[in-house]
Amino acid sequence: MTKIESSPKFINALNSLYIYRYAVALFILIVLCYLVFFFRLGAGPVRQWDESSLAVNALEMTLNGNLLVKYLDGKPDLINTKPPLAIWLIAACMKYLGYHEFSLRLPSAISASITAIAIYIFSKQYLQDFKASLIAVLVLITSIGFTGEHVARTGDYDAMLVLWITIYSLAYFIYLHSETSKKPFYLAVITVALVFAVWTKGIAGLLALPGLLIYTAWQKKVRKLLLSPQVYCSGIIFLILALGYYLLTEQYNPGYLQAIAANELTGRYGDLVPGGTPRGFFYYLANIISYRFVPWIYVLPFCLMIVSLSEKKIFKDFIFFSSIYLTSYFLIISYSKTKFNWYDAPLYPIASLIIGLGFSIGFKLIADYCCSHNLFNSIKAETLFKRRLIYVVLISSIFLMPFFNNFYTEIDLSNVPFRENDWTISGLAFKYREYFTKLATAKLDIKTNKLQVVNINRYNLPLLFYTQAANLTSPYLLEVKWENPSEKIFITGETIVNCDANTQEDLNRRYRMRVLHSDSPCGTFLIENTSSKIKADRTPQK
Numbered sequence: 066m067t068k069i070e071s072s073p074k075f076i077n078a079l080n081s082l083y084i085y086r087y088a089v090a091l092f093i094l095i096v097l098c099y100l101v102f103f104f105r106l107g108a109g110p111v112r113q114w115d116e117s118s119l120a121v122n123a124l125e126m127t128l129n130g131n132l133l134v135k136y137l138d139g140k141p142d143l144i145n146t147k148p149p150l151a152i153w154l155i156a157a158c159m160k161y162l163g164y165h166e167f168s169l170r171l172p173s174a175i176s177a178s179i180t181a182i183a184i185y186i187f188s189k190q191y192l193q194d195f196k197a198s199l200i201a202v203l204v205l206i207t208s209i210g211f212t213g214e215h216v217a218r219t220g221d222y223d224a225m226l227v228l229w230i231t232i233y234s235l236a237y238f239i240y241l242h243s244e245t246s247k248k249p250f251y252l253a254v255i256t257v258a259l260v261f262a263v264w265t266k267g268i269a270g271l272l273a274l275p276g277l278l279i280y281t282a283w284q285k286k287v288r289k290l291l292l293s294p295q296v297y298c299s300g301i302i303f304l305i306l307a308l309g310y311y312l313l314t315e316q317y318n319p320g321y322l323q324a325i326a327a328n329e330l331t332g333r334y335g336d337l338v339p340g341g342t343p344r345g346f347f348y349y350l351a352n353i354i355s356y357r358f359v360p361w362i363y364v365l366p367f368c369l370m371i372v373s374l375s376e377k378k379i380f381k382d383f384i385f386f387s388s389i390y391l392t393s394y395f396l397i398i399s400y401s402k403t404k405f406n407w408y409d410a411p412l413y414p415i416a417s418l419i420i421g422l423g424f425s426i427g428f429k430l431i432a433d434y435c436c437s438h439n440l441f442n443s444i445k446a447e448t449l450f451k452r453r454l455i456y457v458v459l460i461s462s463i464f465l466m467p468f469f470n471n472f473y474t475e476i477d478l479s480n481v482p483f484r485e486n487d488w489t490i491s492g493l494a495f496k497y498r499e500y501f502t503k504l505a506t507a508k509l510d511i512k513t514n515k516l517q518v519v520n521i522n523r524y525n526l527p528l529l530f531y532t533q534a535a536n537l538t539s540p541y542l543l544e545v546k547w548e549n550p551s552e553k554i555f556i557t558g559e560t561i562v563n564c565d566a567n568t569q570e571d572l573n574r575r576y577r578m579r580v581l582h583s584d585s586p587c588g589t590f591l592i593e594n595t596s597s598k599i600k601a602d603r604t605p606q607k
Contacts, residue, residue, distance in 0.1 A: 087189075090199050098181055101206045102174040102217050107167030110495035110527060116220045117491075117526035118145050120169050123155035124533050133310075134318040138529060143324040148310055150264035151222050164534040169220035176224040177217035180231050181205055184414050184421075187235045192379060194425050201421030203464045208413050210357030215407035222266045223410050229265060230273050231414045233258035237277050238386050241286055242379070249295060256299040263307040267329050273411065276393030280386050333403040344404040349395065352406050358413065361420055368423020380422060387415045424463075494527035496564040500587035501535035501543065504562070507582045509541070509589060511560050516589065518545040519553075519563040519572070559592045 111117045118137065122145065125136040135142040135152060151172060158168040181202045188198035205211055216223045233255045240251040262270025281287050290296055315322045337343060354362050372384045391412055398408045497518065518532055525545070532545045543562070546553060555561060555576065563569055564587035572578065578590040 086195065090185075090195070094181065094185060094199075094202055097202070097206055098178040101212055102177045106170050106174055106218060107165055109166065110491045110498070111166055111169065111530055112219065113490045113525075113527055115145075115215070115222070116169065117530050118142075119152060119155060119220050119222075120530040121526055121533065122149075122152045123159055123169070124164055124530060126152055126156045127160045131317075133314050134321075141318050143318075143320060144328075146321065146324045146328045147222060147266050148264040150261060151225050151266075154225075155220060164537060166220075170218060173217060173220060173224035176228040177211070180224070180228045180414055183228070183232055183235065184418055187239075188418060188421055191239055192383065192422070194422060196428065197418070197421035197425035199421075200424045200464075201417045204361050204417040204420045205414055207464060208358050208361060208417065210353065210407075210409060211413045213357070215405070216410045221407075223407050226262060226266045226270060227410050227414065229258045229262035229270060230411045233262065234273050234277060234390060234415065238280075238383065241281065241284055242382065252295055252299050256303055259303055260306045264310065267325070269329075272397050273390060273394055275397065276390040279393060280389045283385065283389070284382075334401045336402050338403045341403055346399050348404050349399055349406075349409045353409065353412075357406070357409065358416065361416070364423070365416060365420060368420045368427075371426050372419065372422045375422075375426060383422070384419065387419050390415050490522050490525055491527050493521060493565055494525065494531055496587060497528055497562070498531040498535070500562070500564055500584055501531060501539065503584050504541065504582060504589060505535065505539040507589075509560070509581045511581065511591065512558075513560070514541045515560070516541050516543050517555065517559055517561045518543050519561055519565065519568055520545050520547065521565050521568055555592045557592055557594055560589060561592065562589050563587065 111120050121137055122135040122142060125139070126132065126149075129136060132149065132153065135145060135149060137145070154172040155169055158171045159165075162168045162171070184201050184205065185198045188201055189195050192198075211217055211227070215221045216227065236251045236254040236258065240248055240255060243251060259270070264270075278287075281290060311322060311325065358365075369384060369388065372380050375381060394412060395409070398404070401408075518528065520528060522528075524547070529545055532543045536543055560581065561572075561578075563572065566586055569586075569588075572590070575595065576592050577594045579593055580588060581591055582589040
């Protein structure tokens with residue numbers, strides 16, 4: 066067989082990369098996090114429901130300065146009862162970066178990036194497996210369940226929730242297995258992460274605790290834990306900071322605790338939320354195996370088996386820990402009456418670590434086999450170089466396709482600005498947003514600066530956010546009402562703004578209007594008179 070002479074320059078270059086592998090890996094990690102979490106982050110419109118609710122809460126917080134009570138359209142928000150940590154961070158981004166989509170989503174993107182870095186550090190520093198750390202991050206950032214809807218790239222709670230749950234869970238594992246001198250540090254990390262988890266999404270931040278307690282019992286360390294004064298001290302600090310927020314908020318916003326009890330303690334877990342869709346026990350499992358953790362879910366069982374057979378005790382302990390964590394968390398969310406597809410997001414960082422360890426062990430076995438059987442004997446180079454080349458080829462071939470598929474479907478397509486004919490609430494609100502910018506420079510022939518924004522939906526939060534954001538710089542005072550335009554009766558002399566073609570046809574039938582400004586499909590109109598039909602409808606019957 067003809068031997069292939071490997072270029073000395075190529076060998077030296079690869080060896081140099083290996084010497085600086087940690088710095089190279091960190092650079093690759095930063096680039097990938099940018100592409101997955103930050104690239105075109107603000108491209109799409111604010112989405113209806115949670116994202117737009119947080120956007121309005123944060124914007125109004127920057128205006129009224131109330132850091133305890135969240136406001137929605139000028140009133141205390143008792144629908145979104147989550148604590149305000151995410152709102153604080155979004156409000157800070159808006160205040161210093163601007164009132165737009167990028168600022169709204171930046172805390173989520175940063176949280177997702179820190180989660181990726183956290184599992185990298187845990188695997189590299191504590192599990193002492195560099196390849197596993199890099200692979201775990203690659204698995205996580207190619208998982209749609211983590212990078213997709215409602216998590217890493219939207220202005221919601223869940224990316225931040227995943228961060229704190231992942232940190233306190235991994236820190237707890239280290240705490241149980243660490244030396245006595247290091248325990249106070251990890252206990253402090255656990256306490257801070259627990260407080261922040263509750264401050265992010267309330268009781269949802271504690272859903273990983275049952276799994277951690279079961280693992281503690283299996284390790285026969287419950288008694289030792291209960292006899293530790295440091296644990297009680299941390300528990301008291303947690304109760305003061307976590308529960309203290311709820312009690313303090315109740316003082317300034319009476320009825321808050323009652324709303325918490327209805328929305329979080331019983332409302333979501335024991336009953337279906339209003340407007341929710343009934344979903345079966347296997348809802349999350351079906352999502353995981355169909356798209357949210359594909360293709361990694363299909364290798365997860367094999368990775369569990371491979372790592373459990375490892376000779377390293379810490380690997381075996383972590384596999385048992387992660388198995389209990391995943392099983393416990395999965396059962397808790399599956400038994401809940403209210404189910405949304407993003408509730409499974411905290412599963413993916415821990416699952417990614419399992420796959421990272423499994424692939425690392427598997428790659429080593431493949432490299433050992435190839436080198437011992439001289440399968441790469443045609444390449445004239447040292448065995449060590451061949452092993453490194455095998456690792457590079459295996460990692461690249463396995464992860465390139467999922468990465469680009471995830472990048473294209475979740476990033477390049479999902480956040481494209483909505484088209485002109487988009488009928489969704491967010492899409493229509495986005496048209497208003499663009500029109501408000503143009504309207505701010507227009508000089509309208511009107512006696513008052515108050516403009517009524519026509520609303521096509523009773524609960525149009527994206528439009529409310531864009532209207533409030535526009536008012537910060539517009540010379541006009543834009544107001545959006547909750548009435549549908551078909552139910553709303555405008556009076557002579559009012560000035561209205563509309564961007565919906567179907568609504569415009571109805572308005573043309575009901576009113577005689579003068580066009581003050583137009584930029585299709587949007588326009589600003591002065592109500593000059595009502596039509597004869599409307600007048601007849603409003604004439605009292607004798």
